[in-house]
Every structure is written in structure tokens, then in C-alpha cells.
Amino acid sequence: MNSLLIKGCSIVTMVQGDKPFVGDLLIEGSRISRIADAIDQPADTVIDGRGMAAMPGLINAHNHASMSLLRGFSDDLKLMDWLDKKMLPAEARMTKEDIYWGTMLAAAEMIASGTTAFADMYVQMDAVAQAVLDSGMRASLTRGMVFLEDDGGRRMAEALDLIDNWSGAGDGRITTMLGPHAPFTCPPQPLSEVIELARSRRIPVHIHLAETVEEVAKIRERYQQTPTEYLHELGLFCGNHVLLAHAVHLTADDVRLLRGMRGGISHNPVSNLKLGCGVAPLREMTAQGITVGLGTDGAGSATTLDMFAEVKAAAWLQKLVFGDPTALSAEQALRMATIESAKLLGIDGETGTLEAGKQADLILIDLDKPHLQPVHDLYSLLAYSATGADVDTTIVAGRILMRNRQLQSLDWEEISREASRRAARLTEGL
Ligand SMILES: [Zn+2]
Numbered sequence: 001m002n003s004l005l006i007k008g009c010s011i012v013t014m015v016q017g018d019k020p021f022v023g024d025l026l027i028e029g030s031r032i033s034r035i036a037d038a039i040d041q042p043a044d045t046v047i048d049g050r051g052m053a054a055m056p057g058l059i060n061a062h063n064h065a066s067m068s069l070l071r072g073f074s075d076d077l078k079l080m081d082w083l084d085k086k087m088l089p090a091e092a093r094m095t096k097e098d099i100y101w102g103t104m105l106a107a108a109e110m111i112a113s114g115t116t117a118f119a120d121m122y123v124q125m126d127a128v129a130q131a132v133l134d135s136g137m138r139a140s141l142t143r144g145m146v147f148l149e150d151d152g153g154r155r156m157a158e159a160l161d162l163i164d165n166w167s168g169a170g171d172g173r174i175t176t177m178l179g180p181h182a183p184f185t186c187p188p189q190p191l192s193e194v195i196e197l198a199r200s201r202r203i204p205v206h207i208h209l210a211e212t213v214e215e216v217a218k219i220r221e222r223y224q225q226t227p228t229e230y231l232h233e234l235g236l237f238c239g240n241h242v243l244l245a246h247a248v249h250l251t252a253d254d255v256r257l258l259r260g261m262r263g264g265i266s267h268n269p270v271s272n273l274k275l276g277c278g279v280a281p282l283r284e285m286t287a288q289g290i291t292v293g294l295g296t297d298g299a300g301s302a303t304t305l306d307m308f309a310e311v312k313a314a315a316w317l318q319k320l321v322f323g324d325p326t327a328l329s330a331e332q333a334l335r336m337a338t339i340e341s342a343k344l345l346g347i348d349g350e351t352g353t354l355e356a357g358k359q360a361d362l363i364l365i366d367l368d369k370p371h372l373q374p375v376h377d378l379y380s381l382l383a384y385s386a387t388g389a390d391v392d393t394t395i396v397a398g399r400i401l402m403r404n405r406q407l408q409s410l411d412w413e414e415i416s417r418e419a420s421r422r423a424a425r426l427t428e429g430l
Helices: 067-071 079-092 096-112 126-133 153-168 188-201 211-224 228-233 250-259 269-274 282-287 308-322 328-346 378-385 412-427
Strands: 003-010 021-028 032-034 045-048 052-056 058-063 115-122 138-145 174-180 204-209 241-246 262-267 291-294 363-368 391-396 401-402
Touching: 003 291, 052 328, 052 378, 058 241, 058 291, 058 328, 067 079, 067 096, 067 115, 067 126, 067 412, 079 412, 096 115, 096 126, 096 391, 096 401, 115 126, 115 328, 115 391, 126 138, 126 153, 126 174, 126 250, 138 153, 138 378, 153 174, 153 188, 153 250, 174 188, 228 250, 228 308, 250 282, 262 328, 269 308, 282 291, 282 308, 291 308, 291 328, 308 328, 328 378, 378 412
Parallel strands: 003 045, 003 052, 058 115, 115 138, 138 174, 174 204, 204 241, 241 262, 262 291
Antiparallel strands: 003 021, 021 032, 052 363, 363 391, 391 401
16 A cells, blocks of 8 residues: 655644644555654655645535636626527537546646545536546536426436446546536426435435526526525425535525535635626525535636635625625635535545545645745635645645646646647637
8 A cells, every 4th residue: 555644744634623733644545544743654655744734625516627628718798698609609519528628627727726626517427527537536526407408318317327337436536416407497397307316316416506696587487486495395405415506696585495404505706706696695504504615616607716716705705795804714714615515525524624534635735935924824824825826736535646736647738738729629700
């Protein structure tokens, strides 16, 4: 079994009640075997962690990774123009190979900015799963299902193929969910079937919810309900583990309906800010005991997959909304990006904190930089000063995916060449 010893780093475990301390961390095989003030035993690889902070890898709870090929292609447009004139026509040209290389581009960005796991919803998920395997990352994958058109049956078959063929692949790095896209793209009949299937086979569900006011109006017109009431009445929250993306426009009654739900909400503040969607009611959600993690949404809208940007945006937004700098602390925001997101993916027993016995998914942040000195409070530095570019080393399941900012599992030159060639073809003439 390979061993890796990281010596003399500032360790931020993100375990509730733990304070950062300087110490050593030993990884054996895919797991953390010891964390202590000093570990003196030989290891196959030793990393000098002095001047570095070690923390759990960041977990992106909502992504459409392959949309990275469309990053920055249609920013600053009205939502419907963005979608109808730009995104949908470009996406219609995407082949399975494009989706593979788009996901590889996203994986390179995520590894380089300290993300070790992500939840993804898209189509042609075999290609996404292959990219997850090849990159060495961890992911929860979902075949997104839109049921407005004719062939819902094919979508369900593909969704089940993904679950049957890929769950547990890569020594457990890949997990899967069912992905009905959103209340406004899933009528009651097919959505009920998905919910029943999720319940009978104990499959988690990943779905968008109440991202925009337009969506809320559409559902109210069709069903005289809020989107949350619509999902609740169909029984989605009865026992199923559910990952809700966005949940921006929730009433106080909606939030109460979600009390006691398994899973929770992926808050995606950068995307919500950039598209002018609104601010999710975080305080009300957490007051009801609902788990809230952080995600980016696809780079086609968010433009960046840097989770450090989400941490900042989440904290800033709550402080702004409540006119209160104590509304969401640096530590709380970092917790959302790690252990709380892990709960949403259902992998908190394996990752999300640094603890002996857990999977070794962690990052080292180089603190020897002007914007990260002096070190009064590591949580503050990591939340408010650090960016993804400060990540020096990224490790998933004990395997080093980036060291000294050099990608180890991916060939960046090849990814860059493939991504720019394919992105040009997808957007030509649009
Ligand atoms: Zn999304």
C-alpha cells in the first residue's frame, strides 16, 4: 500500500469544534490513516507542508461540467436570449466526444482550483463518467431528464443505464442519482414515475428548483402551486435523498415544507448573482435544519468553477441582505463548501472533513504569498483572501492529482487543444 506523509502543515479539519493546528498527516492507500502533532515513520512520498494549509477538498454540489466548452460565449444577455439563441443551439451540436473533452476541461479547472468532488447533471453521461475515471476525481453523476417532448422512455432508460453501469466505478469514486431536470420541465405523470423509482430502488434525486421568478410564475399558472409545493405533493420529499439546486425563490411556507428532508440544497450564489436571479433564503433554510452546500452551476452560466469564489459570494450575500457582517461567517461558508456539500452528495461518511479513516481527499494551499500573510485567522484567509490559484496540491483517494500546480493525472496541452477546437465548432455562426 502506498503511503504519503505531509509534514508540518496547518491542518484545518473542518470537524465541528476543531481548531486549526500545525501537524502531520499520513495517508495510506486511499485513506487518511493518522493526523497528529508529529508523525515519525517512513513513507513512500513525503511532502514538506511548511507554509501550507491542508483542508478537505472542496465539493461542488451542482455542475454541468461539459458546458465549460461554452464558458464566456454568451454572457451579459437576458436569460431567454442566452438560452434560446446561444446555449441551446450550441448544445444541440455537442457530440459525445465534445462532452468528454468539455468534462476534461472542467476537471482540469476543478483540480487546479482545489475541487475534489462534484455533482453533475447532463446527457451522454458515459462520456462524463469516463472523464471522471480518467481525471481521478470523485463525482455524483445524473442523466438530466426533460419530459416536455416525446421520448421520456429513452431518457429513463439512459438514466438507469448510467446507474447500473457506473455506480461504484473507480473504486467507489463514482456515485449516481436520478435527475428529473426541474419542475417546469417535468409534468406530474413522468415525474411521479421517477419519484416512485427513486423510492423503490433507494436512488437519490438531483433536481433544479425555483431558480427564477419566471419558473415560479409558470408553475403557479399550470398547477396553482409553488414549485416546492408541486414537488412536495408528488411525494418527492417522502424518504428520498434529494439534492435541490438553487432554491432561490422559496416562500416561508416552502421552506417549512422542506423541514426534515433528506439531502438538502446546493446554493449557487455566483450563478444567481450573475444571472440576476435573486438570493436564496439561507437563514430560513438553516433555521429549519436543512443542509445547505455550495455549487457553481455550469461554467456556461457561472463562467468559473472556482469554489473559493462561491465561498466569498455566499458570505458576502448574506452579510449584504441582512446588513449584518455576522450573518454568515468564514468558517460557516467553508463548511458549506466541504462537509455540507458532502452531505448533499451522500458521501459525508467518506469525505468532507480531514479525519483518520476517511478517504484522503484534500488540498494544500500555499500561504507564502502577500495576500495570505500574516496568518491571524486561517478561516478568514481561506474564505476571503484565497482563490483557486493558491491551491498547490490536490489529492483524491490518496492519489496526487496536482503537485506544485502541475496537473499529474491530466495532459493539459491535449485538453486545451481539444477544448478550443471543439468550442470553435460548437459556436460557429451563433
Ligand atoms: Zn444547473
